[in-house]
Amino acid sequence: MREIANSTWNIWSKAGFEVSMNDIYESLEEPPLEKFGDIALPTFRFSKKFKVNYKELISKTLRELDLRRLRVISRVNVIGGYINFFINEECAAKELFQTISNIGYDYGLKTAEKPLRIVVEHTSANPVHPLHIGHGRNAILGDVLSRILTKRGHRVIRRFYINDMGRQVAILAYGCLTLGSVQPTGKPDHFYGIIYSATNAVMEIDRLKKELEEARKKGDYIEVEKVNSELLDWLNVLAELKSKNNKLVMTLIGRLKGKDHEKEIQNIMRTYEKRLDENIVKTVRRICADVIEGFRETLGKMGVEFDFWDWESDLVWEGIVDEVLAKAKKSPYFTIYKGASALDFSALQKISEVREKLKLPKSFEIPPLILRRSDGTTLYTTRDIAYSIVKFKKADKVINVIMSEQKLAQAQLRLALLALGYRREAYNLIHYSYEIVNLPGVKMSGRKGRFVDLDSLIEEAISRAYFEVSKRNPNMAEEWKERIARIVGLGAVRYALVSVSASKPLTFIWDNVLNFEKNSGPYIQYTYARAINILKNYGKKVNFDLETLDYNVLRKPIIRRLLILLIKFPNTFTKAADELKPECLVEYAGKLADTFNSFYTAEPVVKEE
């Protein structure tokens, strides 16, 4: 493909048309029908650019091409404004085999010209309850991106941000401290998840009861109705939690009675941030560490690992957040907003270059960002500014895999970095935004403890896979069935979570996810197994001797199709890596599997040698 773009570029530049070789290269596309050609070059764009008629441009190009007699092109086919190239099979095969015999499994994994240091921060769930399917999508996207970028030659660092200074952790800690010394039973994230949700529920119930009373006094019966139904919902939540661990929840309800929850929570937050009481600090840390251990187990099952687990609290205690605040005070954008330290973006965001480079919404007034509460404690975004700076210390680019809900917050973060003079950071911070995962028939709420957690999701995937495997292989040894079910089940989930473009909501339907036919993880794995078995049955090392190859077989349509598809892999990979589109690879894998299976049926490889 490079050669096609290159020679076209040669011809055009010689003719005096100003164009870059990359421009041509990137215009190359897939013809809609196989019979049109292998690679198409649309000429409309260029004819417009060069101000010549496209027919003229084409005939001129063809004449020159003819003179050069490129060996990579066997035939050229013009339809409309398209120049369709047929690739010379022999030439393609030679190159393919040569590359594969040289670099083997790294075929197509083209290394970037300028390797970068890239941080991928992903998952980063609050350590207050088990991971759910949404975190699953986050984790798989982050993990797959990291793997692709690593193969592209970048130095990737995978980081998990432990958000231990937020209100949610304080609520969990409040519950735990109220219970006194608790020893977690079972998986820690599940155990603490119950305490968190129950504490939350009790607080909500108490708050709603007060609201209800006030509404009654006022005689606002619409409000009474509204609050009442909300109250009922939370009472149900509590009942659901009791069914999970009755003793624990009942004890918690008893001990929380009559307390001023808000005051306690605020006290915990302040104590923790300012390190006023080492006991509380230790307790909060231990709880979070326990929950994180649960996360690590779940993620490990999914094949997801991290290089660093960064504690939000460390940023504060090590004084990095203070440095940010000091810097902010000196910033020309510093202001006092509603009596608190803040950054005022009104001037900065008007600059159109800034809006464009930071990818801010077209016309949205981003309000001032408050950096510090009146009680002196910091806010999430302030700490996130500090974290971003830390991440950039050893990185050229930072990719945050964060759900789309946080788009505005992420835009605000970039703006804040710029306001503080962190220009490089602001411009190289990428919010890799993704949409929610829908499970038909399930309404999820993290706070209410209503979600399908990843552990049970994985279990279900494996047991569904087991069912399918034993149905198809009734005589297989039990141990093998289980091993295969694990691999297939997990592969199916990973595949499902990465196969839909991140910007679209993903609908998770078991029948599709664990469909063993086409367009699924299991199908790709099955095809791979068949391919590997050919090699196994062949039993010898594959001979890549280019001299003894019979190039006539390449004219067979199915073999030719497979060959052409294979030589396009490097481009697909490069696109997936550079445009951060892992789903491109999924699509390619599916197409390759389809083509391979057709080939497999049509051509008995081992027999033919």
Place this chain on the structure above:
RNA sequence: GGGCCCGUAGCUUAGCCUGGAUAGAGCGCCAGCCUCCGGAGCUGGAGGUCCCGGGUUCAAAUCCCGGCGGGCCCGCCA
């Protein structure tokens, strides 16, 4: 009130950034294929107002404007 994302076959979706050739797949449906390396397969068929209405253009699923439907965001929450 303002902003962002999504809307493509009954279902799940690719293509949209960078306009161009008969809108690609898979499931499901219909009709075929087991002397053969793993049938979790293969071959073929039916199935589309690309949410609607304008505009730009020689050309719009794609770009612009206005609607509709679904989701989300605008805190001294995270």
